[in-house]
Amino acid sequence: MKPLRSALYVPGDKPRAIEKARTLRADAIILDLEDAVAPEHKAQAREHVRDALRTPWHVPVLIRVNGLNTPWEHDDRELALTAGASGIVLPKVEDARTARDLSPGLPLWAMIETPQGVLNAPSIAAVPGVTALLVGTNDLARALRTQPHPDRTPLLHALGSVVLAARAHGKTPLDAVYNDIRDPQGFQRECQQGRALGFTGKTVIHPDQIEGANTAFGVTAQEAQAAQELIAAWEQARREGKSVATHRGALVEQMHVDEAQEVLALWGVTEG
Ligand SMILES: CC(C)(COP(=O)(O)OP(=O)(O)OC[C@H]1O[C@@H](n2cnc3c(N)ncnc32)[C@H](O)[C@@H]1OP(=O)(O)O)[C@@H](O)C(=O)NCCC(=O)NCCSC(=O)C[C@H](O)C(=O)O
Numbered sequence: 062m063k064p065l066r067s068a069l070y071v072p073g074d075k076p077r078a079i080e081k082a083r084t085l086r087a088d089a090i091i092l093d094l095e096d097a098v099a100p101e102h103k104a105q106a107r108e109h110v111r112d113a114l115r116t117p118w119h120v121p122v123l124i125r126v127n128g129l130n131t132p133w134e135h136d137d138r139e140l141a142l143t144a145g146a147s148g149i150v151l152p153k154v155e156d157a158r159t160a161r162d163l164s165p166g167l168p169l170w171a172m173i174e175t176p177q178g179v180l181n182a183p184s185i186a187a188v189p190g191v192t193a194l195l196v197g198t199n200d201l202a203r204a205l206r207t208q209p210h211p212d213r214t215p216l217l218h219a220l221g222s223v224v225l226a227a228r229a230h231g232k233t234p235l236d237a238v239y240n241d242i243r244d245p246q247g248f249q250r251e252c253q254q255g256r257a258l259g260f261t262g263k264t265v266i267h268p269d270q271i272e273g274a275n276t277a278f279g280v281t282a283q284e285a286q287a288a289q290e291l292i293a294a295w296e297q298a299r300r301e302g303k304s305v306a307t308h309r310g311a312l313v314e315q316m317h318v319d320e321a322q323e324v325l326a327l328w329g330v331t332e333g
């Protein structure tokens with residue numbers, strides 16, 4: 062089980078940022094050829110990304126390609142398929158056919174960042190090659206004409222729809238980026254909201270955001286300890302022939318044990 066608490070977008074046209082990313086503790090890296098790269102830098106960014114993938118990375122490295130009907134889509138996809146990327150991040154996916162036709166044999170992370178994409182999220186998530194749904198609230202907010210809101214209230218329906226679609230098909234939902242890199246409190250608040258909404262992790266745009274995402278979407282020593290105690294109480298109850306248990310005054314059924322085991326698994330791969 063690979064954790065996906067944080068996925069760092071790294072602009073493909075910034076060799077320094079690419080090198081820096083090798084030293085960081087994000088659980089995944091997204092080398093970006095799309096919106097972080099100006100049109101006149103696209104070709105150069107492809108070469109920086111190709112070079113970056115010549116040497117192994119410590120975490121999965123995906124390439125965000127430019128979308129359908131852009132001048133760069135074919136060259137980007139050729140790079141992603143041949144340079145040894147761990148997967149492809151496809152922006153502005155609006156329907157399952159696009160996701161299916163562009164499912165290149167590599168894991169596909171589909172970006173849900175348009176109204177049509179949100180409405181079709183369930184069918185996009187059902188495509189076998191799609192392994193994750195990523196929310197793009199910058200593009201989505203513009204398309205919806207919503208106003209910025211500290212609790213993302215205008216976007217909650219879309220955020221919840223993406224989690225619902227991803228979970229219904231056993232795929233990973235990743236939360237959107239937080240743009241203000243100089244507001245750690247706001248970032249932390251949004252991470253906690255994303256965790257509460259059911260996202261697995263968060264896409265981030267700056268090194269300073271990685272630890273906060275890893276903490277918010279990770280497991281604390283206390284949570285791991287509580288999970289172990291709950292499992293022990295369950296096992297004792299089962300030895301006594303009981304179908305359910307109580308622990309710290311709360312009912313414990315198999316689903317709670319499953320959840321506790323997931324907590325320990327994440328603890329094991331991140332802190333173990
Ligand atoms: C936002 C930034 C342009 C700020 O860059 P900068 O001013 O250089 O930041 P710092 O001076 O604080 O940098 C400190 C060091 O960290 C390195 N750095 C900065 N950002 C990154 C990064 N993303 N990956 C790796 N390394 C990074 C700097 O090189 C400095 O290192 P050093 O040289 O050792 O001092 C910048 O953070 C940035 O470009 N971030 C990424 C922006 C991006 O990728 N945008 C596209 C994805 S967001 C999006 O579009 C989501 C979706 O599509 C939607 O629609 O919502």
Ligand SMILES: [Mg+2]
Nearest residue numbers: 174197199200
């Ligand atoms: Mg976008």
